[in-house]
Amino acid sequence: MKMNVFKQFGKSIYSPKDVALFRFQGIGKTIGYVFLLMFISTLITSISLGMDILNWASITNTKIINDLPNFELKNGVLTSKLNSPIITEDTESGFTFIFDTTGEVSADDVLKHRNAVALLKKEAVLVNETDSQRLPYSSIGDITLNKENVVGFTDKLDSIVLVILPVLFLFIYLFQSSLKFIGISFLALIGLMVAKQMSRKLRYQNLWILSAYAVTIPTLFFAITNALKITVPFAFLLYWATAIIVLYLITKEIPKAKAPSNEEQLPE
Secondary structure (H helix, E strand, O other): OOOOHHHHHHHHHHOHHHHHHHHHOOHHHHHHHHHHHHHHHHHHHHHHHHHHHHHHHHHHHHHHHHHOOOEEEEOOEEEEOOOOOEEEEEOOOOEEEEEOOOOOOOHHHHOOOOOEEEEOOOEEEEEOOOOEEEEEHHHHOOOOEEHHHHHHHHHOHHHHHHHHHHHHHHHHHHHHHHHHHHHHHHHHHHHHHHHHHOOOOOOHHHHHHHHHHHOHHHHHHHHHHHHOOOOOOOHHHHHHHHHHHHHHHHHHOOOOOOOOOHHHHOOO
């Protein structure tokens, strides 16, 4: 069945019957499809990541200019003349900003928030609904920063992101693609058992090809939910359950292997 990868992408979302016909195509075209799928998935994730970084920079810059006293980061320690932490919450966006040079707020306290940026005495902590990062100041070397330096940096972050994001995209794309190929190979092994139970005569190569298309729906679903910051319970199990079910539906559309006729069973 001759069909370009973009049409195959569409068919993979809603038509197991059409996908079943792809089992006869070359392995090279299937590999190309996997790279296309991962490009789309990574693009969705990267756009969301870029927007998060720019949004974080904008909010942080505003908070630093308007709310923070003069401060200095030196020898891995953040100091100021504050006697108590500054904690501000934006009820509209659910974002929390924390500035504490007293040591009163710990990283564990910050991790209790769903969306937060915290500049603590010895480390910075970034939290969103799906991930968290801790950056000890000592890990960035022996540098000295103050309020003026940080404001100048965040002002330029828009242009910096335009340089960093393509590199980050490439890294995420290659890493996620390699994991996807491993996952497809494992799914094809499961497919061998499914095909045997359903009396479908399929080789591993055929099932690897079908598995590449079977992962389309769960891959796109989780790329979109991650981009929208939607937490999906039991995501790992849901991904594999969906992929196996789709592979089952595709395999179901393949005709059963014909039983040998009586004439074929007679000895010569």
